[in-house]
Amino acid sequence: MNHLFSCAPRQTALLLSWLLFFSSMTTRAQTTVTGTIIDGANNQPLPFANIVFVGTTIGTTSNEQGVYNLVATGNFTKITVSFIGYQSVTKTITPGTTQQLTIRLEADSHLLNEVVIHRGKQERYRNKNNPAVELIRNVISHKEQNQIGHYAYAAYEEYDKLQFSLSSLSSNVSKRKIFQKYRFLLDNRDTLTLPGKSLLPVYLEEKISEYYYRKSPQKEKVLTKGTKRVDFGQFFDSNGLSLYLNRMYSKVDIYSNSIFLMTNQFLSPIASSAPTFYQYFLADTITIGQTKLIGLNFVPRNASDMLFKGKMYVTLDSNFAVQRINLSINPKINLNWVRDLQIRLQFEPNTDGRYYLSKSDLLADFGVSKGKGGGIFGQRTLSYRNYKTDDARPDAFYEGQQQVVATDAASQPDQFWKDNRHDTLSRAESKVYTNIDSLKRMPSFRRTMETFTFLLAGYKSFGPFEIGPANTFYSFNPIEGFRLRVGGRTTPELSKRYYAETYAAYGFKDQRWKYFLSGTYSLNNKSIYKFPQNYVRASFQRDTKIPGQELQFVQEDNFLLSFKRGVNDKWLYNDTWRIDYVHEFENHFSYSIGFKNWQQSPAGALQFKRIGDDENTPTPTLTTSEFSLETRWAPNEQFYQGKIYRVPIANRYPVFTLRFTAGIKGLLQSQYNYQNLTASISKRVFLSQLGYSTVTVQGGYILGQVPFPLLNIHRANQTYAYQINSYNLMNFLEFVSDHYASVSIDHSFNGFFFNKIPLFKKLKWREAISFKALYGGLRSENDPAQHPSLYQFPVDALGVPYTYTLNKTPYIEASAGIANVLKFFRIDLVKRLNYLDHPNVSQWGIRTRATFDF
Structure with missing residues (x-):
């Protein structure tokens, strides 16, 4: 990201x-x-x-x-x-x-009919000849037959409840004058769930679904009959907030090798490799009714690793199934903000004697400090009933979307929930929906949230119009010097069909005005910031730009990006006319069709010069007109829609992108014919206890003869912030190509090694590494040395070349970093491995970025 x-x-x-x-x-x-x-x-x-x-x-x-x-x-x-x-x-x-x-x-x-306690002389723990390990290996070898995939068909009803509460909030708070208006909310306490702690529910969501499974060919179908959740209004993306909280509190499948919780992967105590990371101890053998169970305790070999401790009961029949399991974490675990985590899973026997999950309860207590002061208590409860293993459905039933939400799911009446909830809401929970509805209508609450929204997202709302983003109000660069900017856009309160956005900026050094204006029409009568998008947009922009910079999650005139290293004096003035059509589908396939007329003029030390031009030759303007088609497929993608950007929630599914651009010579004074094809695949790879990698493979090819501003100018980074999608020790405009392939691997070990080192273990630091390689080249037809009609590559003030091609050697850089520094920062030592003879390059560099991880 x-x-x-x-x-x-x-x-x-x-x-x-x-x-x-x-x-x-x-x-x-x-x-x-x-x-x-x-x-x-x-x-x-x-x-x-x-x-x-x-x-x-x-x-x-x-x-x-x-x-x-x-x-x-x-x-x-x-x-x-x-x-x-x-x-x-x-x-x-x-x-x-x-x-x-x-x-x-x-x-x-x-x-109990029988209780046997197994204890003997305390010996050094070993897996070999250990009856507890032999038992867990039996559980592991029988995992497949105890999962739903064992059945030809399966169906059940699921009730899902997720709630968050403020914990240990003093009852005196509601008596303070400043909070008198909020007494209806502050007095709604829950003292039963956690006796000794007063819980103040602030978020609740519920869902009732029917789940269907077919083994061959494997298919799943989920029909959601009812959904209900707290809505904080315009201040938060309710869908994104729900997705993110559910991602933190993921469903726990004990039979899966890895369990994803709080943005981290935990190794299951019955994973295939679990005996390498856990210690197991036989506890007791019991017989309840006709079922004989054996208790098995487990603890991590290393207390700081992403592992559980707890106890499970296993059936001593041919199934070796888990009948019940309680999971918790060691207080020394390398996990931020989480004071305590408890997971309780209960299984019930099916008619064939196999066990299925009947209830899952996940509870977590968050706090700034361990065990002191107030915090946040979260709980996700899932329960299952009406379990069937003979519910065969026709093939047509499984066709179409896997997730189907009934049209009236979000508007089900109270009686529906009374009839279908598996558990009754507590008195405090039952008031959450109405309390938050009342809260968000209060002017004082709205003003408070608007202040927080402005500080975070940078927008100040005035009803139908909002001003921002604030981090662009002031910036500076070598071309414009001190730059002031103000802008804003309309909101859905004005119209859900029509949107307008604009800004104006002024550079005190070049004494030029820059501005932007766009109009958007939503074709599906939904906000253009909501999924799925379907809109047409027309825009004009006159502004400066660093050649080759297209930052994905931050604007180029962000104040924090004003601080740059090295020489940064080659810029562009751009006049860009655009019209774009964007269409997203529910299956997360999307396409966009666009037209752009682009006029580029050199700024600062950048020049558009040909061989033979002298100092009196007027600086030309490069004009192109191009059509573009981009397709993107992100299966099962989840994201949080912010005020400016849509932020993906990382999962294991790849993202495919394909873009084709064609320049048309003679159209609106366009000077070149060319075609540019780029493709990329990005995927998060989870490696359980070894952490996770973000892998991106990309390639591009340009057909036609074009000057260097239209070549692939590879994305460099001269800021002091570590950018995952840029080359952090490459200079702006340093490399260009008309064909290239690249790979980027960013891996976080999540503390796997540091957890074994006492000092790093105490600091809860986490290790990270990255590797980036870029291979490419330039055909002779695009080499200005062989074609004087093309613009010459930029040079510095002494005539030394500033821009290069990638010959036969790929550009390579790597880094090693320490993450989770003060819980918020990652610091990388970056090493540039080649092309060290280029001017003004650094072999080493330290880069940092802020993160928020659990």
Whole structure:
């Protein structure tokens, strides 16, 4: 993501940050309970017993010696200790203190027909001849038959509920004068879900769907019958916010090798490679009814890796199926902002004896600091019923879109939800929808959100019109010097069909005005910023430009990009007339057709000169008229639509782009005939514990004879920010070609190696590397040395060549970086590996960028 704030969409990051700040206005007392859990009959320690503050999800487990340490902030008065096969024990504690309790558990003969505790002499842990590892290998080898893909057909109903609350928000807040208007919201507390913590629900969404699966040929179909969610109005992209939150709280498939949560991949404890990264311990064997189960505890070998700890129960029949599993994380894990994470999965037997997932509960507590002050509590609950494995459907049923949403899904009446919810909403949850609707209508709330929106997205709304973006109001460059700009655009409040956008800028050094004006007509009566887009746009722009720079996620006159290294004095003045038609489809295939008339004039030290021209030869203007066709296919793409850019939410699916441009000589004074074809494939590759890579392969070919401004001017970067899609040690205008191929690999190890180094482990730094190679060339017909009618390549003030071709050697650069510095920054040491004899180039460079990662 070539973007100063990457990974998390900026508006979502702001919402979470603002909620964390708001919820941290009060600090509560810290309660610490330590001790040992022992068997009441033989006084032996009980490993992996569960200890929680009564009624909460805040808890821990005892270690192999039965020792536990439970720490949290809140006014807790009781703890409960439980262990399968034993009677639970509740103890009264003094809130806000540190105390030590040794707790004895007695066997419960009413629950169990058989309890066997396996313990022996403590030995060095080994996988070889380890019965716990042998058991987990059986579970792994039987994974396929315990998944839905084992059946020829399967169907079930799914209820999905996702909610966020402010946690530990002082009840005194609502009594403050400044918050009197918000008492209806602040007094809607939930004290039952997490006793000892007061939760203030602020977000809720629900969905009821029917899922259908066919094995051969493999097909899935999801019919969504009802959707309901909190809507914050114009301040946030509701669809994007929902997608991002659901991505953070992804569905947990324990049978999958990797589990994606909080923008990170966790290795499942029953993944194929899990015995390499986990330690397993037999806990107990129980018989409930006719089903015999064995308990298996698991912990990470390295506490900082993206791994779980917890306990599962496995059936001791031919299925070796997981009957129940609880997952949590080690407090030392290399994970930002997350204080606690708990996952509980329950499975029920089907008629054939195999188990299917009946309920999934994922709970996470976020905070600025570990265990102190307020934070955000999130919970996603999924439940399943009406499970069928003989529901054969005709082939026609599976045709068309995989995800189908009923036309009335978002407008289902209250009675529909009362009849179809698998779980009843709590009293506090039931008020969230109406409370947020009331909140967003309040003028004071709107003013507050407008301020946050202006600070983040850079736009100030005035109803039907908004001014921005703010980061372009002031910038500077060698050509214009001090540059002021002001602009704005219409909003859907004025019209959903018609949009206008404009800006005016003035450079105090070149004393020239620049401006832009566009008009857009939406063909589907939807906002042009909503998916799927379908619009026609006409525009004119007169402005400066660095040759070859087309930044994807930031505007070129962004103030932060004004700071550049080296020589940066070769620019262009552009007059560009455009008309474009854009059409997106629900399957995320899109195409655009465009026409552009483009006049380029050199600015600064750049010159359009031919062999034989002298100093008195007038500087020419290069004029071209071109038609373009671009297609893009991004299967299963998800994104967050911001005020300026659409920010993708990375997934495992590739993105394909193909663009064809044809210049027409003689059309509106166009001077050249040419055709330019470019194609690219980009994909995020997940490698489980080894992190993930973003791989982009691109190529292009130009047919026809053209001067250097129309060649492929490869994207360089002379700022101090690391740009993933640019060559960070290449100078502007340094390389041109008429045919090229490139590869870019950016890999994050996510702390896999640093987690083994004590200092880096404590700092929670994460390692990253990148590699970029560009191979290309220039045919003789486009070489100005052989064709004097073409513009000569730029030279510096001493006549030394400034622009080059890529001969037979590819341009290569690589970098090694440290990410998660102060939780927000990535710093890369970049190495340029060749073409070091070019003027004003650097062999090494340090680049940084801001990120928001969990």
